[in-house]
Amino acid sequence: xxxxxxxxxxxxxxxxxxxxxxxxxxxxxxxxxxxxxxxxxxxxxxxxxxxxxxxxxxxxxxxxxxxxxxxxxxxxxxxxxxxxxxxxxxxxxxxxxxxxxxxxxxxxxxxxxxxxxxxxxxxxxxxxxxxxxxxxxxxxxxxxxxxxxxxxxxxxxxxxxxxxxxxxxxxxxxxxxxxxxxxxxxxxxxxxxxxxxxxxxxxxxxxxxxxxxxxxxxxxxxxxxxxxxxxxxxxxxxxxxxxxxxxxxxxxxxxxxxxxxxxxxxxxxxxxxxxxxxxxxxxxxxxxxxxxxxxxxxxxx
Amino acid sequence: xxxxxxxxxxxxxxxxxxxxxxxxxxxxxxxxxxxxxxxxxxxxxxxxxxxxxxxxxxxxxxxxxxxxxxxxxxxxxxxxxxxxxxxxxxxxxxxxxxxxxxxxxxxxxxxxxxxxxxxxxxxxxxxxxxxxxxxxxxxxxxxxxxxxxxxxxxxxxxxxxxxxxxxxxxxxxxxxxxxxxxxxxxxxxxxxxxxxxxxxxxxxxxxxxxxxxxxxxxxxxxxxxxxxxxxxxxxxxxxxxxxxxxxxxxxxxxxxxxxxxxxxxxxxxxxxxxxxxxxxxxxxxxxxxxxxxxxxxxxxxxxxxxxxxxxxxxxxxxxxxxxxxxxxxxxxxxxxxxxxxxxxxxxxxxxxxxxxxxxxxxxxxxxxxxxxxxxxxxxxxxxxxxxxxxxxxxxxxxxxxxxxxxxxxxxxxxxxxxxxxxxxxxxxxxxxxxxxxxxxxxxxxxxxxxxxxxxxxxxxxxxxxxxxxxxxxxxxxxxxxxxxxxxxxxxxxxxxxxxxxxxxxxxxxxxxxxxxxxxxxxxxxxxxxxxxxxxxxxxxxxxxxxxxxxxxxxxxxxxxxxxxxxxxxxxxxxxxxxxxxxxxxxxxxxxxxxxxxxxxxxxxxxxxxxxxxxxxxxxxxxxxxxxxxxxxx
Numbered sequence: 061x062x063x064x065x066x067x068x069x070x071x072x073x074x075x076x077x078x079x080x081x082x083x084x085x086x087x088x089x090x091x092x093x094x095x096x097x098x099x100x101x102x103x104x105x106x107x108x109x110x111x112x113x114x115x116x117x118x119x120x121x122x123x124x125x126x127x128x129x130x131x132x133x134x135x136x137x138x139x140x141x142x143x144x145x146x147x148x149x150x151x152x153x154x155x156x157x158x159x160x161x162x163x164x165x166x167x168x169x170x171x172x173x174x175x176x177x178x179x180x181x182x183x184x185x186x187x188x189x190x191x192x193x194x195x196x197x198x199x200x201x202x203x204x205x206x207x208x209x210x211x212x213x214x215x216x217x218x219x220x221x222x223x224x225x226x227x228x229x230x231x232x233x234x235x236x237x238x239x240x241x242x243x244x245x246x247x248x249x250x251x252x253x254x255x256x257x258x259x260x261x262x263x264x265x266x267x268x269x270x271x272x273x274x275x276x277x278x279x280x281x282x283x284x285x286x287x288x289x290x291x292x293x294x295x296x297x298x299x300x301x302x303x304x305x306x307x308x309x310x311x312x313x314x315x316x317x318x319x320x321x322x323x324x325x326x327x328x329x330x331x332x333x334x335x336x337x338x339x340x341x342x343x344x345x346x347x348x349x350x351x352x353x354x355x356x357x358x359x360x361x
Numbered sequence: 362x363x364x365x366x367x368x369x370x371x372x373x374x375x376x377x378x379x380x381x382x383x384x385x386x387x388x389x390x391x392x393x394x395x396x397x398x399x400x401x402x403x404x405x406x407x408x409x410x411x412x413x414x415x416x417x418x419x420x421x422x423x424x425x426x427x428x429x430x431x432x433x434x435x436x437x438x439x440x441x442x443x444x445x446x447x448x449x450x451x452x453x454x455x456x457x458x459x460x461x462x463x464x465x466x467x468x469x470x471x472x473x474x475x476x477x478x479x480x481x482x483x484x485x486x487x488x489x490x491x492x493x494x495x496x497x498x499x500x501x502x503x504x505x506x507x508x509x510x511x512x513x514x515x516x517x518x519x520x521x522x523x524x525x526x527x528x529x530x531x532x533x534x535x536x537x538x539x540x541x542x543x544x545x546x547x548x549x550x551x552x553x554x555x556x557x558x559x560x561x562x563x564x565x566x567x568x569x570x571x572x573x574x575x576x577x578x579x580x581x582x583x584x585x586x587x588x589x590x591x592x593x594x595x596x597x598x599x600x601x602x603x604x605x606x607x608x609x610x611x612x613x614x615x616x617x618x619x620x621x622x623x624x625x626x627x628x629x630x631x632x633x634x635x636x637x638x639x640x641x642x643x644x645x646x647x648x649x650x651x652x653x654x655x656x657x658x659x660x661x662x663x664x665x666x667x668x669x670x671x672x673x674x675x676x677x678x679x680x681x682x683x684x685x686x687x688x689x690x691x692x693x694x695x696x697x698x699x700x701x702x703x704x705x706x707x708x709x710x711x712x713x714x715x716x717x718x719x720x721x722x723x724x725x726x727x728x729x730x731x732x733x734x735x736x737x738x739x740x741x742x743x744x745x746x747x748x749x750x751x752x753x754x755x756x757x758x759x760x761x762x763x764x765x766x767x768x769x770x771x772x773x774x775x776x777x778x779x780x781x782x783x784x785x786x787x788x789x790x791x792x793x794x795x796x797x798x799x800x801x802x803x804x805x806x807x808x809x810x811x812x813x814x815x816x817x818x819x820x821x822x823x824x825x826x827x828x829x830x831x832x833x834x835x836x837x838x839x840x841x842x843x844x845x846x847x848x849x850x851x852x853x854x855x856x857x858x859x860x861x862x863x864x865x866x867x868x869x870x871x872x873x874x875x876x877x878x879x880x881x882x883x884x885x886x887x888x889x890x891x892x893x894x895x896x897x898x899x900x901x902x903x904x905x906x907x908x909x910x911x912x913x914x915x916x917x918x919x920x921x922x923x924x925x926x927x928x929x930x931x932x933x934x935x936x937x938x939x940x941x942x943x944x945x946x947x948x949x950x951x952x953x954x955x956x957x958x959x960x961x962x963x964x965x966x967x968x969x970x971x972x973x974x975x976x977x978x979x980x981x982x983x984x985x986x987x988x989x990x991x992x993x994x
Contacts, residue, residue: 063956064591064619064651067372068457077655078614081600085668085709109643110612110655114604197448201433204447207475220434221444225471225692227478227779229614230706230767234774248459250450256371259364325364332367337404353435 069257076103076245077110078229079208080192083243084110084117086233087190090243091183094120094147096132097308098265099194099246101139102254105263106245107192108143119146121191123182125174126156127310129287135266142264150182162312163291168351174310176360180216189240190233198250199339202353208247214238216359251338255328269327271304271319282315282341306338315341376457377585380446380476382504383486384496385465388517390443392486392555392576393462394427399562400577402451403430414438421556431462444469446476455581465496470739471692474503474779478765481585482511484576489522489552493535499725499739501536505543506688506741506781508758511583512540512548515576520554524567542728549583551576589652590760591958592872592904594618594626595679595753596672597708597763602657610641610657611666616708616762618674619872620650620658627675628666629753634675636661652762669710671753671763676876677906679755679763684747686720686783688757691736693770693777697744699735703777705748707766713749714768720745736778743783757781813893817851821890822992823883823915824983827902827962828925829954830940831932833971833979834899837925840980841897850895850993855882857900870951876907883911890919895992903959921990923983924965927972929954 066074083090092107094100107116122136140147152160155173162170183191197204207226212218224232235241246254258265275286275298284290286298288311303316304327317336321327381389394411397403403411411430419426420441431447432438443464451458461476463469477483483504487497504512514536522528529552540548551560552571559565560575573579595616602610624637640650641657650656658672666672673679691697697716705714722733722742736742757764768778814820824841826834838854845852857878861868864881868874879902886896902908912920932954933941944952951957962968967986969979987993 064589066654068374068376069372071376071653074614074653074655078599078653081612081655082709085600111602112643112657113608113641114602198450201430201447203433204431204449205433205445221436223445223472224776225475225767225779226776227475227767228761228765230765232706232767232769232774232776234704234769234771236774248448248450256368260368328364328367335405337406340404340406353433 069253069260072249072253073106073109073257075229075248076106079231079243079245080107080110082231083190083192083233086231087241089186089188090118090190090192091121091148091186091188092116092118092192093179093194094122094136095194095308096122096128096136096139096266097194098254098258098269099196099249101263101265102249102257103192103194103246104139104143104145105261116145118192119148121148121150121182121186121188123175123178124149124151125178125310126151127161127174127288127312129266129268129285129308129311131268132266132308135264139264148182148186150178150185152178152181161289162310163289167313168355171355171360172358176355176358180359183216183240189235190243191240192243192245194246195244196246196249196251196254197244200352202356206244206247206356208244209233210242210244211235212240212242212359216240218242218357218359220353220357252328252331255324255331259324259328266308268305268308271302271322271326273300273302274316275299276301276303276316283317284315285311287311306341317341370454374452374455374457375585376459377482377580377583378459378461378480379482379484379580380461380463380473380480381484381486382463382473382477382500383465383515384488384491384494385442387465387486387488388555389465389484389486390428390431390447390462391426392484392515392517392553392561393449393460394425394430395555395558395561396577397430397449397451398425398427399558400451400453427555442466445472453577453581458580463500467496467499467739470499470503471690473500474507474690474692477504477507477509478779480504480507480509481588482513482580482583483509484513484515486515486517487532487536489516489518489528489532492532493539495726497536498539501540501543501545502723502725502728502741503690505545506690508544508588508761510546510588511585512545513576513579514548514550515555516550516552517555519552519559519565519568520557524552524554524559524565526568526570529568529571539728547583549573549579551579588761590617590762591619591651592617592906592960593677593679593755593760594620594624594672594674595755595760595763596620596626596658597710598666598668598670598672599709601667608659609663610659611672612655612657613709614655615650615652617652617760618677620656620672621648622646625675626660626672627678628664629671629673629678630681630751631665631670633664635664637672669708671708673753674873676873679753679760681751681753683749683751684717684745685752685754686743686745687766687780688783689736689742689744689768689778689780691738691740691742691778693775694738695770695777696737697735697778702771704769704771705746705752705766706769707752707754708763710750710752712752715747716744717747718745719743744780746780754782756784758784810891810893813891817893819850819893819895820992820994821893821895822919822921822987823886823890823896823898824921824923824987825886825902825908825911825915826897826899826923826925827908827965828971829927829929829932829959830901830952831935832925832927833935833976834901834925836976837969837971837979837983838897838899840976841983844980844984845895851893852895852897853889854897854899855885855889857882857898857902860885860900870957872904872957875903876910879907879911880914883914886911887915890915901953901959903953903957905960905963908962921967921983921986921992922962922965923986924962924968925971925979926961926968927970931972
């Protein structure tokens with residue numbers, strides 16, 4: 061029987077909107093984590109849709125490590141201004157002042173301080189009881205295990221062995237004071253869904269997702285951008301390579317991929333035929349087996 | 362392929378949500394891993410990690426241990442078990458898939474129910490060496506309870522039983538025996554070895570006796586009927602949006618039915634009436650909203666509407682009550698305590714809930730009912746539940762979105778149970794019918810029906826023929842009329858189309874107008890029956906609720922529902938008037954079977970396949986039915 065049928069993308073959109081409205085109805089002080097990446101761009105668009113013609117009923121929160129790319133900061137400020145959103149920028153200022161960096165501390169320790177601790181402190185300080193995040197289940201195998209409402213105890217910790225059952229679209233948001241949940245409205249989106257949606261909706265994203273010639277060095281099969289506080293090893297010479305970023309994180313820990321895809325159409329074509337996963341360029345994911353799960357249990361997204 | 366075609370192809374792909382379940386070590390995660398691997402859905406870097414992990418902690422020797430692909434938690438990998446659901450996403454040129462890989466341990470049944478609640482197909486794995494075990498039954502039962510229409514029984518590890526057809530046949534008949542007590546529309550069997558890749562993506566050369574298709578092919582082609590309900594308008598209000606003084610809108614996700622500006626709505630539980638003024642989305646206003654669209658509705662009048670209320674069509678209301686029966690899966694280590702209050706979440710409503718009666722507990726091995734006074738972890742039973750405020754609900758089988766709920770422990774905040782509301786029980790109040798003004802008295806005729814029937818030498822009855830346009834209703838009705846008339850019966854036909862030239866000439870084809878059309882036809886039939894006549898009604902009558910209403914008007918003992926069933930292609934072929942063509946081109950709106958739904962009768966008195974049955978035989982079948990029920994002596 062034909063008619064009255066939503067496309068897959070429309071269905072994903074409706075699901076995300078439903079989740080956001082549910083959270084805003086049942087929580088006192090929600091916040092939306094904004095990482096400047098493509099998934100964040102999509103999530104913010106969905107939030108605007110959920111509450112149109114009204115304004116976003118919550119602020120955006122960027123946990124800034126201080127190691128993001130210049131292009132990201134520029135994009136962030138313009139994006140937020142264009143949509144007239146309330147952006148809060150927080151970070152672990154003490155660790156930053158102490159000069160925390162991945163070169164000396166290693167990526168695990170650096171992440172724990174600048175990202176996880178920065179996030180937990182910001183949530184505590186803002187007394188947020190719900191925080192939206194743009195994580196997707198198809199990104200990583202421990203994320204594939206997570207609920208839409210990811211319950212965190214008062215230390216911000218996740219207990220993957222004891223998650224609440226989550227049936228149909230009935231989300232249980234009951235919580236005690238001091239506890240909070242992370243909410244993942246994009247749980248069921250794949251990387252391709254995100255790109256198709258960006259295309260369909262013409263959502264602005266950081267230009268680093270598109271290929272152009274950039275000064276890069278090649279290290280352990282990864283393309284590392286020459287930017288910010290990066291340290292060249294002996295014999296390393298930056299070269300101009302046509303490349304783009306498949307995910308965006310901190311500049312010392314995010315690699316690029318060789319690519320000629322300089323338009324949305326070409327990027328989508330590239331994603332369709334990719335043989336490598338999205339997060340292969342994220343150095344933090346490969347520290348050791350289960351490293352994402354460990355980070356998450358401690359409070360990371 | 363260009364981006365435009367790609368998008369179009371992508372939009373046209375349908376989505377199959379499936380889960381894998383069955384007992385521990387039946388090979389669920391391995392099967393999905395194998396499915397993804399053999400259909401080239403695993404990224405190269407994931408595959409090389411998998412190969413490394415397999416050597417380190419795998420349980421498949423030097424070979425790849427596919428379960429490690431899905432078991433994403435450290436505790437799972439260490440113990441070699443699945444604790445919680447893993448979701449995987451993949452797509453083929455034909456379909457998109459969301460797979461929920463569910464744990465097999467009885468202890469984690471609640472996680473299986475989580476995965477099952479959104480699925481439309483379940484793959485139940487069975488270890489060929491062990492056959493049907495308790496967990497096979499428990500999971501199949503939960504799948505049936507949650508109304509998953511399709512089950513694929515994957516008889517796995519066939520390599521360990523020498524690919525024996527005898528073993529397969531034995532397990533198959535064992536399962537069929539058990540499944541005859543379930544309510545699952547479609548059960549399909551596939552023998553396989555997930556570990557070796559037999560019948561996963563490629564046809565197995567080791568089981569030439571198996572004539573069916575491998576798993577992937579089956580999943581790509583199985584027809585999944587939509588579980589959406591487009592009939593009963595239900596709009597649970599989730600959030601009230603106020604934009605300065607100028608706009609007040611009610612946000613929500615359409616649970617079922619179709620909302621249109623101008624439609625009358627009744628606000629439950631208060632019962633206040635208003636009209637939909639407009640339906641808003643980010644992109645602007647829309648003419649229609651249907652499930653599962655998330656929209657914002659503005660109303661004509663300033664009525665008090667808040668979160669937890671439900672907008673419904675006034676002539677088609679759900680039940681509003683503070684008490685109902687439900688099938689409940691208990692999910693907490695703490696057993697059900699009938700002395701305690703729980704919190705219930707139903708649609709966007711929260712209330713206090715009390716279990717006033719444990720009606721019975723299911724024995725999952727036999728699907729039999731046992732007496733019980735509580736439910737413990739993973740047990741399933743039928744409960745009577747009272748709530749502190751009225752809820753507006755439908756039975757789960759009719760309407761998933763308004764028929765489900767969860768129970769929450771108010772102390773721990775844990776979700777302790779999932780519930781499915783059952784159809785109203787006989788001892789409960791019947792649906793509230795609009796009351797006839799008490800000032801109008803019914804006049805009683807001095808001539809009784811029995812006297813009239815005696816004079817005519819027959820008993821009166823209404824034979825209600827329902828079916829798609831051009832399914833053959835009128836032809837059969839006329840055949841029946843001729844046949845009965847020739848046997849000296851007083852009989853006549855009420856044809857839907859003819860009625861639309863007279864009594865119903867002011868009605869169109871909206872759901873509302875169709876309801877009214879049917880009410881009129883049923884009322885005429887009732888009058889004719891009261892005169893002692895046999896009335897044959899030929900009417901598309903696509904909605905179950907309307908036919909139920911007709912049955913009530915005529916009186917159940919005189920009402921015979923006959924479903925004239927023909928595949929839509931056959932109806933189209935017969936359609937010399939070109940109605941279907943016109944409907945498809947949009948020339949005719951709301952044409953049943955094309956742009957408006959048809960709900961086949963759940964329990965007709967008779968079903969006639971008009972493609973296979975010649976007219977005389979069809980007439981004879983109806984005559985037999987009437988003779989059997991004492992209408993024709």
